[in-house]
Amino acid sequence: MDDFVRNKLSEWGLSTLIETFKDQEINEGHFYNLEDEEIKELIPKVGPRKTFKRQFKLLKVLPSTSEANDTRNMDMDPREESSQCQSPSVKRKRYNSAAEESIMWKVKDIMKVVQMKLQDEEKTELNDFLKNKISDLETRKRKLVGVFGRTGAGKSSLINAIVGEKNLLPSGSVCACTSVTFKVEANNDSKKYEAEIEFIKKEDWKEELWFYKNLLDDDDDDAREKLTALYREDWKIKSVDELMDNKYFKEIHEFLTSNKKTLKCDSAEELSEKIVKYISASNDEIDAVRQYWPLVECVTVRLPNKDLLQHVTLVDLPGNGDRNKSRDNMWKKMVGSCSTVWIVADINRAVAEKEAWEILQNANSLMGNGGECQRIHFICTKSDDVDDQSGAAVRDVVLKRNQVAKRKVNAEFKKQYPQCSKQFSFEVFTVSRNEFIERKHLQPDETEIPKLRDVLQSLNNNHSEALNYVSGARGILSLMQGTRCRGVADSKMQAFSVLEEKMRHELKVLQKAIDEIYRTFERCLTEGVKESQDSCEGQMKSMLVAGKKGSAFHKTLKFAVMNNGVFKAKNGRKKNINMTLSSKLTGSIDEEFRMTFPNEDKSGPLKDAIDSFSLDTEGTIKTYKDVDLQLHFLKTEEDKLKTKLQKIIREDKKTVYSSLTATIEENMQKCYTDAATITGTGSLENMRRTIKDHVHDKKDTMFQMAKENMLKQLNKLREKILETLEETLMESIELSLWTDDCSFPDVSVELDMVETFYSQLEANPNPN
Numbered sequence: 035m036d037d038f039v040r041n042k043l044s045e046w047g048l049s050t051l052i053e054t055f056k057d058q059e060i061n062e063g064h065f066y067n068l069e070d071e072e073i074k075e076l077i078p079k080v081g082p083r084k085t086f087k088r089q090f091k092l093l094k095v096l097p098s099t100s101e102a103n104d105t106r107n108m109d110m111d112p113r114e115e116s117s118q119c120q121s122p123s124v125k126r127k128r129y130n131s132a133a134e135e136s137i138m139w140k141v142k143d144i145m146k147v148v149q150m151k152l153q154d155e156e157k158t159e160l161n162d163f164l165k166n167k168i169s170d171l172e173t174r175k176r177k178l179v180g181v182f183g184r185t186g187a188g189k190s191s192l193i194n195a196i197v198g199e200k201n202l203l204p205s206g207s208v209c210a211c212t213s214v215t216f217k218v219e220a221n222n223d224s225k226k227y228e229a230e231i232e233f234i235k236k237e238d239w240k241e242e243l244w245f246y247k248n249l250l251d252d253d254d255d256d257a258r259e260k261l262t263a264l265y266r267e268d269w270k271i272k273s274v275d276e277l278m279d280n281k282y283f284k285e286i287h288e289f290l291t292s293n294k295k296t297l298k299c300d301s302a303e304e305l306s307e308k309i310v311k312y313i314s315a316s317n318d319e320i321d322a323v324r325q326y327w328p329l330v331e332c333v334t335v336r337l338p339n340k341d342l343l344q345h346v347t348l349v350d351l352p353g354n355g356d357r358n359k360s361r362d363n364m365w366k367k368m369v370g371s372c373s374t375v376w377i378v379a380d381i382n383r384a385v386a387e388k389e390a391w392e393i394l395q396n397a398n399s400l401m402g403n404g405g406e407c408q409r410i411h412f413i414c415t416k417s418d419d420v421d422d423q424s425g426a427a428v429r430d431v432v433l434k435r436n437q438v439a440k441r442k443v444n445a446e447f448k449k450q451y452p453q454c455s456k457q458f459s460f461e462v463f464t465v466s467r468n469e470f471i472e473r474k475h476l477q478p479d480e481t482e483i484p485k486l487r488d489v490l491q492s493l494n495n496n497h498s499e500a501l502n503y504v505s506g507a508r509g510i511l512s513l514m515q516g517t518r519c520r521g522v523a524d525s526k527m528q529a530f531s532v533l534e535e536k537m538r539h540e541l542k543v544l545q546k547a548i549d550e551i552y553r554t555f556e557r558c559l560t561e562g563v564k565e566s567q568d569s570c571e572g573q574m575k576s577m578l579v580a581g582k583k584g585s586a587f588h589k590t591l592k593f594a595v596m597n598n599g600v601f602k603a604k605n606g607r608k609k610n611i612n613m614t615l616s617s618k619l620t621g622s623i624d625e626e627f628r629m630t631f632p633n634e635d636k637s638g639p640l641k642d643a644i645d646s647f648s649l650d651t652e653g654t655i656k657t658y659k660d661v662d663l664q665l666h667f668l669k670t671e672e673d674k675l676k677t678k679l680q681k682i683i684r685e686d687k688k689t690v691y692s693s694l695t696a697t698i699e700e701n702m703q704k705c706y707t708d709a710a711t712i713t714g715t716g717s718l719e720n721m722r723r724t725i726k727d728h729v730h731d732k733k734d735t736m737f738q739m740a741k742e743n744m745l746k747q748l749n750k751l752r753e754k755i756l757e758t759l760e761e762t763l764m765e766s767i768e769l770s771l772w773t774d775d776c777s778f779p780d781v782s783v784e785l786d787m788v789e790t791f792y793s794q795l796e797a798n799p800n801p802n
Contacts (some may be wrong), residue, residue: 036088038062046089047143048082084223088139089357106195114165133798134500136653137791141504144784145171148511151779159771160517163765164510171506173678176219176347177493181376182397184389188415192378193218193348195483196490197340201303213332216366220343221336224298227305230334231295231312233288234360236278239329243274249297249592263325271776282324299677302337309333309509331361346493369397370405370688373633374493374519381414381464383433385442391450396608399620402457403627404691406684408634410458411489412447414439417464417481438462457628470794501795502699503541508792509670511785513770513780516663525590528770529658529665532651540647541756547643548752551630555623555748559741562622566615573614574729578722588718594720595709599702613727614701619694619740631687648672664770679755686754691748696742701736704728 038061038801043052054076060068066078068090077083149168155161183189195220221228226388246257247269261269264278280290288295299305311325313333337343349368375397379390394410401407417439418432440462447460454460466481578591594601600609632638639725651669655662709721 036061039065042089045140045143046085048086049084050756051077051082058379059167067444070691072242083272084244085143088141088602095752099346106448116473117480132341134495134497134795137795138500141507141788141791142172145507148514148779148781149159153799155777155779160769162382163769164514167510171503173502173681174176174345174499176345177373178368178494179346179348180369181348181350181378182373182375182389182390182393182582186385187380188240188377189350189378190334192413193350194417195286195465195703196486197304197337197343201301202306202335202337207476213353214327215315215332215361215368216330216343217347218332218343218350219336219347220340221338222344223340224336224559226298227302227338228299229309229312229335230336231288231297231328231330232332232334233292233295233310234331235292236290238360240274240278243277245596245706247274249589249596260328264328266324272451275413283329285324285621286326286329287453289326308328309335331364342487342490344494346490362646366400367399372405372407374399374411374489375401375407376408376411376413378415381417381439382419382629384414384439385414385446394451394454398451398454399613399691402633403620404452404688404746406633406688407458409489410454410460411486412443412460412462414443414462414464415438415761418466433465439464457633462656462705471492472584497795501792502674504792505670508785508788509667509674511781511788512663512670513667514781515785516661516667516770517773517778518780519660519663522660525658525660526664526771529661529769532654532657532740533577533668533767533771534764537651537760537767540649541760544643544759545649545756547639552745552748552752554626554743556741558623558626558658559619562619563737563741565622566617569618570615570729570733570737573617574611574726576654577609577611577614578725591718591721592710595706595725598699599706612695612702612726614703616698616740619698619737620691623744625690627687631683631691633684640683641680646675647676649763668766669764671763675759675762679758682750682754682758686747686751690744690751692729693744693747694740697740698736699730700726701739 037061039055041051043049043055044067052253058076072085073083073090077086141198145168150163152161152165152168181189181193194200194202202218246261265272269277283289286295297305297308299308311323312327312330314325314327349372351368376394377390379387384390390412401410414436417436418428443462444460448455463482463486465483465486588599594609594611601609630638630640632641634672635641647674649668649673651665655665658665702725708728709724710726711722
């Protein structure tokens with residue numbers, strides 16, 4: 035055994051394994067060539083083995099700290115040199131990402147060792163504070179890419195090609211009518227192909243059954259397909275209670291016990307065969323196999339060895355929400371959490387594809403002001419679906435078709451959504467009919483699968499997260515080392531007074547800026563209330579009366595009042611009475627809201643106000659140099675806190691924006707309940723009258739209530755921002771400048787190492 039192996043094990047926090055490796059006489063050459071089975075034999079315990087394998091994998095990309103510091107090594111991964119499906123820019127990005135990942139894991143291992151040292155120390159307020167700070171360093175969140183598209187548009191083939199698994203999803207398997215949310219992500223814990231299946235609640239299914247049995251439209255093919263998939267022909271002749279018999283669910287006892295079902299396989303093909311009944315609406319009428327997708331809320335598939343999905347989840351979403359509340363809430367949450375949205379359509383009908391454009395229309399508010407989407411990508415599939423021709427002729431046709439499709443789709447987007455260009459970036463991609471993994475001879479301009487992988491890799495790139503983590507660790511170690519210093523009590527007290535006064539002043543400035551934002555929204559909403567009161571009765575007349583006669587609309591309206599005001603119109607478009615009523619309110623604030631709460635991390639009045647907040651610790655260090663370590667900690671705390679506040683704002687703004695429609699829906703509940711009980715002759719007119727009368731009676735109060743509720747939510751956000759800043763910084767200032775503790779372990783070596791890693795990350799900024 036040589037020093038290289040000993041140093042690596044110590045560096046990775048695995049010094050307990052040194053004797054084992056020494057007994058097996060493993061030197062540097064042996065170390066690099068260890069196989070999985072040999073690693074398992076050397077390290078029988080799962081925890082240490084996972085740590086070793088993670089570091090071992092990264093070691094082959096970034097062999098040493100000194101090499102990580104050499105920026106030339108961050109330009110190219112030799113393992114990617116021969117890749118035929120990635121551009122040089124992707125190779126550079128992937129290697130940079132791997133280097134940053136390696137640095138972050140190394141710092142995490144350092145902090146684990148430090149945390150263990152703290153466990154051995156006497157329990158004090160500062161000790162607990164530091165352990166909590168180390169735990170809080172981990173803030174990683176997967177970025178969601180939402181994939182929409184009608185059945186047959188090529189979503190399954192696209193996902194298969196992107197993740198490099200041609201047998202994962204059979205063509206057309208993820209059916210838009212199933213309402214199943216389907217997620218694909220990397221399996222970071224196992225080499226198995228795994229699926230986790232979440233079911234809707236049993237009582238929710240019983241309620242849904244009653245709804246279908248009593249209010250099923252003759253032309254509601256989706257509902258009929260759902261019932262037939264699970265019950266075959268039994269649903270036509272049996273009661274709701276009979277259909278809830280356990281015999282129908284004996285293969286899925288997890289549904290009865292409200293648990294998740296987990297499947298583990300050795301291949302994508304094997305997993306695909308097992309999950310198809312949970313995600314797919316079979317088109318084979320003679321297929322007697324019972325299907326369970328009507329009961330499924332979400333299926334999460336995890337794939338081994340997928341670096342492209344390391345921090346990204348592909349979410350295949352139905353086009354609309356579902357009448358089942360839990361599924362509908364999940365759909366809304368997922369759409370609102372997507373940072374990127376892919377709309378998939380056949381290239382031959384991309385512009386004329388109503389469903390694709392309706393998806394954008396229905397989900398626009400959830401993705402924009404009510405969400406965090408930054409990019410919309412329109413993906414035209416089957417670009418090489420042309421008549422049989424020979425080589426060059428086919429390529430010429432494909433290239434021309436791609437160019438025409440991009441031009442037309444871009445023009446259609448600008449025509450239909452002129453305001454969206456201010457909030458989302460929009461780009462059109464074209465991909466071949468056949469899976470890219472089987473057509474490696476295709477040129478980049480014939481299929482843009484590589485460019486879509488570029489998109490995922492850019493989302494995967496982790497520079498800011500790695501920098502934030504390492505910076506936070508650097509601050510914690512600075513504080514630990516600083517508390518060991520005695521004889522600087524006067525400097526600490528003086529610095530404390532300066533920082534406390536500075537914090538109070540900065541909080542007042544910030545509060546003033548937020549109050550101005552509040553007043554701006556108050557003015558906009560006042561106008562929105564008046565417009566809503568003036569237009570609401572006309573809106574209801576248009577939605578409930580004009581051109582809507584007979585038994586067909588009776589069932590539609592009955593569906594609406596039993597489904598919180600949501601229904602499908604004759605043209606198939608989703609209608610929402612509550613959103614129609616709140617449209618003037620949301621319209622009055624949309625532009626201001628977009629500027630105040632931009633989805634991208636760019637300037638806006640709120641972000642600018644928070645960024646301007648500063649304790650000026652760097653200036654204070656010049657005066658109080660003997661407490662510089664503590665002040666370095668406070669600087670990292672301030673930076674970390676600002677990042678945390680941006681995440682809080684990004685999440686809470688969804689509640690603020692949706693509160694307008696939510697308040698209207700709450701105010702409309704009584705009339706929906708009353709209308710749902712109306713039966714017999716003239717019931718259609720009576721339901722209409724009930725709704726219209728309710729709107730007339732409530733218009734003077736419910737829009738004002740919606741305004742007040744939104745302002746209340748804004749005020750809550752203001753208080754959360756100010757309280758989080760004051761409480762967190764005050765605690766940090768007090769504990770860092772009022773405490774001496776020479777008993778703390780010396781972490782000077784760890785601090786030097788983390789300082790080096792921090793310098794490396796700062797010297798190699800994100801290539802994007």
